[in-house]
Amino acid sequence: MPGRWSVGQYVALCFFSISSMMLGASMTHNYYKPDLTIPAEPVKPNSVLKKRTVAIVPPRGARDDDESSNH
Template sequence: MPAGVSWPRYLKMLGTSILAMFAGAEVVHRYYRPDLSIPEIPPKPGELKTELLGLTDPLQTHNSKQH
């Protein structure tokens, strides 16, 4: 057995750690309250708060300079 512990103790520690992980995920989920709704119309570029602002696509800037 790993680390020289018995099967019952190993399973108890495994179960406890999994329960603690699930409890922590639940606490974080309830604290941050993610928006799980799906919009009917996709957002336009730049409207999402998850996008990196200030960065541009090098191909777009290169093509716009040629015109």
Template sequence: MPAGVSWPRYLKMFGASVLSMFAGAQVVHQYYRPDLTIPEVPPKPGELRTELFGLKERETDSATPKQ
């Protein structure tokens, strides 16, 4: 048996760890409240708040040759 413990003790610890993992995930899910709605029309570029705005500036800067 792993770690030299009995099967009942091992299963209790495994069950407790799985339950605490599920409970933690549920708490985080309730705290952050993800937006699970699916928009009908895809957003236009720049409307998503998750876009990296600095990345666009770096791409345009690197596309123009520096003198």
């Protein structure tokens, strides 16, 4: 077996690795609780991708050149 492990150690490693992945996936799924319901009518692609406007805000502490020369 790889790494000079016995068959029992290798099986235990595989079992605990897979169990850990399943537990993590289950916890993540329960935390975010996705909506898995199937809608009665299919969703149209254009209704999902609506145009959105984004406001551009300068980062905190950023100043214009005119404003910094007055201080």
